[in-house]
Amino acid sequence: MDHEDSEAWEVFVERYHRYIYKLLDKLGVKEEKDDVSQEVMLTIWKKLDTYDRERSKFRTWLSSIIRITVLKSWQQKHKKQNIDGGDSLHGIPDEKSFMDFAEEEWKHFIMQRAMDNISKDFKGKAMEVFQLSLSGLTVDLIGDKLELSKSSVYTLKKRVKKRLLEEVYFLQKDMG
Numbered sequence: 142m143d144h145e146d147s148e149a150w151e152v153f154v155e156r157y158h159r160y161i162y163k164l165l166d167k168l169g170v171k172e173e174k175d176d177v178s179q180e181v182m183l184t185i186w187k188k189l190d191t192y193d194r195e196r197s198k199f200r201t202w203l204s205s206i207i208r209i210t211v212l213k214s215w216q217q218k219h220k221k222q223n224i225d226g227g228d229s230l231h232g233i234p235d236e237k238s239f240m241d242f243a244e245e246e247w248k249h250f251i252m253q254r255a256m257d258n259i260s261k262d263f264k265g266k267a268m269e270v271f272q273l274s275l276s277g278l279t280v281d282l283i284g285d286k287l288e289l290s291k292s293s294v295y296t297l298k299k300r301v302k303k304r305l306l307e308e309v310y311f312l313q314k315d316m317g
Contacts, residue, residue, distance in 0.1 A: 154182065156316060160200075160250045161207060167242050168211045168233055173218075181210045199316070204243035208236065251316070255308040262304060270294055271301035 161181055162174065170177050184206050192202050212233065234242065260268050266287050273283045280294045289297075 150186070153185075156254075157203070159253075160203075160246065163246050163250065164204060164207045164239075164243055165211065167239070167246070168208065170211060170214075173214070177211060177214050180214065181207050184210055200243070200247050201240070204240060207243075208233075208239050251309055251312050255305055255312055258312075259301070259304050259308050263301060267297040267301050270297040271305075274298050 158178070161178055165174050165177055165181075185203070188206065192199065196202075197205075215233065233239075266289065269287060270283055270289070273286065274280075274294075278286070280291050280298075283289070284291050284294045287294075
């Protein structure tokens, strides 16, 4: 929340930029995505000290900022072009639908970030075993494919899963 802490701001941007881009995709932002993303970041920077964790989760507040920024951008664009958009927001979902999507996307975002974070913790075939198990392959097929015993497949899968759940828990506390 310290506007003078540029290092903290860089960490914030690194952590959340992929999530912001995903929500911009959902809202139909295409060519101007970088500009709208910058506007979202500027709005967050200006309003961060108004965030109240008693009123909402941070990701809910962030998602609202993203949606409102896109709506304002859309309205400004159509005013400049003298286009009467009427009541239609051309593909921008209503607030409830968008917030439901944002919540689901948050889960995917946290899971992907956790997978990225833990992948460096494992050597050899552990991550490959886990990825193959997520894709639905049986223990026997994974063992055959990677030339591992069933017990090795079970062990590697269990280790990665345990570490992944720990990382997801940490990220939810840290970023949620």
